[in-house]
Amino acid sequence: MNRQPLVWILCLMGSLFLSACAGQYSPGRQTPDRQTKAPQTAPAKNLPQIGASQASVSKDAPRRDIIIALTKKAEDQIRSNELAAAFATLEQGVGIDPQDPFLWHQMARVQLLQGNMHQAQFLAKKSNLLAGRYPSLREKNIKIIDRAQGASGSTPKGLVPSEKGLE
Numbered sequence: 001m002n003r004q005p006l007v008w009i010l011c012l013m014g015s016l017f018l019s020a021c022a023g024q025y026s027p028g029r030q031t032p033d034r035q036t037k038a039p040q041t042a043p044a045k046n047l048p049q050i051g052a053s054q055a056s057v058s059k060d061a062p063r064r065d066i067i068i069a070l071t072k073k074a075e076d077q078i079r080s081n082e083l084a085a086a087f088a089t090l091e092q093g094v095g096i097d098p099q100d101p102f103l104w105h106q107m108a109r110v111q112l113l114q115g116n117m118h119q120a121q122f123l124a125k126k127s128n129l130l131a132g133r134y135p136s137l138r139e140k141n142i143k144i145i146d147r148a149q150g151a152s153g154s155t156p157k158g159l160v161p162s163e164k165g166l167e
Contacts, residue, residue: 071106
C-alpha cells in the first residue's frame with residue numbers, strides 16, 4: 001500500500017487548516033500590543049468591610065419620597081387589616097433602602113400582628129441594629145421583642161396597631 005499520497009493529503013489539509021486560522025497581515029494595519037497593561041482603577045472608597053457593622057442611617061438624612069409613599073401605603077393597608085399586602089409593600093421599600101430602620105420596624109409590627117412571633121423578633125432586632133440615634137425607635141422595637149417573646153404564638157385579640165407603643 002502506497003502511503004505517500006495519504007501523507008501529502010494530510011500535509012495539505014494541515015497547511016490549509018493553519019492558514020485558515022492565521023490572520024492576514026497588512027503592513028499599514030496596527031496590531032494591538034499584547035503587553036499593554038489594563039487600565040488601573042483606584043480602589044473603591046467607602047465600601048463596607050466583611051464582618052464590620054453597617055453604618056446606621058444618619059438622623060439628618062432625608063428619607064426618599066418613594067420610601068415615605070410606601071410607608072404611608074403600608075400604614076393604610078395595616079389599618080384596613082390587609083397585613084400581607086402591607087408586608088409586601090414594606091418589602092418593596094426595603095428593596096429600595098435596606099438601611100432604613102423604620103421600614104424594618106414596620107415589618108416587625110406586621111409580623112407581630114400576623115402572629116409570626118419569631119419573624120417579628122428578628123425584624124425588630126434588625127431595626128435596632130440600624131436605629132443608631134433613634135432611641136424612641138429602639139424602645140418600640142424592644143416592646144415588640146418583649147411582646148413576641150411573651151406571646152403564646154397567636155395574635156392577641158383586640159390588638160390595634162397604634163396601641164401599646166407598637167407604632
